[in-house]
Amino acid sequence: MQKEIITLQKSVQFKSHCHDETTKKFEVLTKLTKKTDNLKSEINNLKLQNQQLNKQMNINEQRDRPLNVEIVGLPESINEDLNDTILKIRKHVGVKIDINDIMQVNRVSPKVKLPGRSRVIIAKMKSKLLKDNLISLSRKSRLTTKDIGIAGESRPIFINGHLVSHNK
Known part of the structure; x- marks a missing residue:
């Protein structure tokens, strides 16, 4: 036990x-x-x-970016004058823009580079009214590369407000 x-x-x-x-x-x-x-x-x-x-x-x-426009579809050239290109666009669409109304203009590489697509142009205008007029009148005129004297195949040119990628 x-x-x-x-x-x-x-x-x-x-x-x-x-x-x-x-x-x-x-x-x-x-x-x-x-x-x-x-x-x-x-x-x-x-x-x-x-x-x-x-x-x-x-x-x-x-x-x-309230004064910036984004120009898409313009082919790049070696010694291009972007100010002159914007003045040619202005002349074709009928916007009253002087060279002094363009504060800055550059080509910018996109985040995702697509083959065969040139870099976009970002132009800073002097006023929002100029920017809005340029965008509005360029959409109405259906702008192409031929319209501004660029040789080769005619391609459409798009001018939009410069948006951040999230807003695009």
């Missing part, structure tokens, strides 16, 4: 030890679950903050 009691005591001690270990593991898992929940919440907050910052950045970038 004493042997059975000793065996029973050992068995109870073993079970007690197993229960203690399980309890410790459960406490560790509970702490880890709380940490995981906190991290998930923090990640969600950071995602929301990132979206808000991206939205604000797009707004700020677009605000910097």
Whole structure:
């Protein structure tokens, strides 16, 4: 009987030890679950903050472009004079733009370069009215490369407001 009691005591001690270990593991898992929940919440907050910052950045970038026009479809040449090209466009569409109304003009590479497509021209005008008139009248006239004296196959030229990629 004493042997059975000793065996029973050992068995109870073993079970007690197993229960203690399980309890410790459960406490560790509970702490880890709380940490995981906190991290998930923090990640969600950071995602929301990132979206808000991206939205604000797009707004700020677009605000910097109210006077810019984007000219697409003009083939590139080695010694091109972009100011002269804009004046030829102006003459064809009938907008009253002087050389002094063009503040800056550059060719810009797109984010995704497509073979056979030339870089776009970004021109900063002196006023929003000039920009809007140039866009409006160029759309009405359906401008092509032939219209401004560029040799070769006639291709359409598109003049739009210069938008950030998110707004495009």
